[in-house]
Amino acid sequence: MDDSGLTAVSALTDGVRRAAYREVISAGGVPVGRDEVAAALGVGRTLAAHHLDKLVDAGLLEVTYARRTGRSGPGAGRPAKLYRVAAAEHEVSVPPRAYRTAAELLAEAVERTGADVALFDAARAHGRAAPSAASAASAASAAEVLAAHGYLPHEEDGRIELRNCPFHRLAGQFPPLICGMNLAIVEGLLEGHGLDAAWEARMDAAPGRCCVTLSNSKNKSD
Amino acid sequence: MTGYHLAHFNAARLRAPLDDPAIAGFVAGLGPINALADRSPGLVWRLAEGPAGDATTVRPAEPDVIVTLSVWESLEALRAFTYQSEHLDYLRQRRDWFVPLGYRASLVLWWIPAGTLPTPEEGVARLRALGANGPSPDAFTFRAPFPAPTDAGPSPLPLHA
Numbered sequence: 001m002d003d004s005g006l007t008a009v010s011a012l013t014d015g016v017r018r019a020a021y022r023e024v025i026s027a028g029g030v031p032v033g034r035d036e037v038a039a040a041l042g043v044g045r046t047l048a049a050h051h052l053d054k055l056v057d058a059g060l061l062e063v064t065y066a067r068r069t070g071r072s073g074p075g076a077g078r079p080a081k082l083y084r085v086a087a088a089e090h091e092v093s094v095p096p097r098a099y100r101t102a103a104e105l106l107a108e109a110v111e112r113t114g115a116d117v118a119l120f121d122a123a124r125a126h127g128r129a130a131p132s133a134a135s136a137a138s139a140a141s142a143a144e145v146l147a148a149h150g151y152l153p154h155e156e157d158g159r160i161e162l163r164n165c166p167f168h169r170l171a172g173q174f175p176p177l178i179c180g181m182n183l184a185i186v187e188g189l190l191e192g193h194g195l196d197a198a199w200e201a202r203m204d205a206a207p208g209r210c211c212v213t214l215s216n217s218k219n220k221s222d
Numbered sequence: 223m224t225g226y227h228l229a230h231f232n233a234a235r236l237r238a239p240l241d242d243p244a245i246a247g248f249v250a251g252l253g254p255i256n257a258l259a260d261r262s263p264g265l266v267w268r269l270a271e272g273p274a275g276d277a278t279t280v281r282p283a284e285p286d287v288i289v290t291l292s293v294w295e296s297l298e299a300l301r302a303f304t305y306q307s308e309h310l311d312y313l314r315q316r317r318d319w320f321v322p323l324g325y326r327a328s329l330v331l332w333w334i335p336a337g338t339l340p341t342p343e344e345g346v347a348r349l350r351a352l353g354a355n356g357p358s359p360d361a362f363t364f365r366a367p368f369p370a371p372t373d374a375g376p377s378p379l380p381l382h383a
Contacts (some may be wrong), residue, residue: 113322114320173364175304179314205308207306211310
């Protein structure tokens with residue numbers, strides 16, 4: 001059994017380190033510096049840097065360097081060390097269970113038999129029925145509902161981008177099938193929370209984020 | 223830059239003839255999607271036979287199976303067009319227009335020496351080879367890709383159809 005998943009997860013047992021990891025995750029794909037993490041956590045820069053580097057060692061984060069202010073050339077200063085979520089996925093199941101393999105085999109079978117429509121129907125029904133922590137509040141926003149389902153929504157100017165794809169690896173292997181399934185889930189979530197009049201989800205594929213984006217229908221008709 | 227380009231062949235069995243209203247959505251997308259391919263970075267060539275320039279008249283496999291055949295500079299360029307553009311939404315709707323092919327694969331990729339062109343008949347043979355033997359350097363998929371041959375290495379094996 002490959003223990004890399006366990007190593008990665010055990011790096012998160014420290015509460016401060018876990019909070020640091022959450023802080024980087026919540027930035028989506030945007031790299032963040034140790035000062036921002038230190039400020040958000042209310043800890044010193046040195047401690048923040050220590051935990052961030054431990055997360056890099058565990059394969060959970062990766063390091064990039066960039067000048068923060070957009071300045072370049074002489075006087076722009078040294079590039080800052082920044083952290084972002086590593087592309088690698090970590091999966092832990094004790095004892096071992098191979099759900100990923102099962103998902104790949106099922107996707108393969110759906111593709112061969114052309115059962116895409118049945119999958120999309122099931123996905124939409126799943127979205128409609130999905131309870132979420134956000135729905136406890138009487139009027140959860142679309143972003144709250146999507147956040148509760150792991151999408152890392154980023155709302156700006158009446159548009160929501162989803163900076164995490166919950167099906168990233170599978171979507172990379174079976175794009176039309178899994179992205180279509182994902183769109184149906186998002187549509188179902190909107191319907192289930194009574195948000196489908198205000199928000200419209202559509203396939204909007206681009207590198208580096210979920211293939212679905214949402215637009216505010218009211219904004220659109222303005 | 224290697225001396226090889228990536229050939230791409232896809233086959234799809236029509237649910238109804240091209241003039242049937244049931245697949246009007248597919249037909250309506252042909253022009254825009256082909257135009258998108260034509261302006262996509264890395265496209266070297268695509269089969270554009272027939273009056274509409276969309277190759278739908280080319281039927282090398284079976285009468286109800288239409289094909290696409292194209293050549294790209296790299297796997298990444300083809301992947302970007304196929305899965306990271308408006309083309310993905312078109313693909314998502316494929317079951318409204320196509321029934322399962324009945325082969326084990328509908329898409330096949332292989333490397334060709336730059337400057338040469340593949341034929342639809344070759345595409346059919348590669349697709350059948352992929353279905354029979356699984357992915358190999360002669361016939362592979364996005365999910366199980368093979369790198370381009372290096373010019374120093376042996377030339378690609380002849381394909382036995």
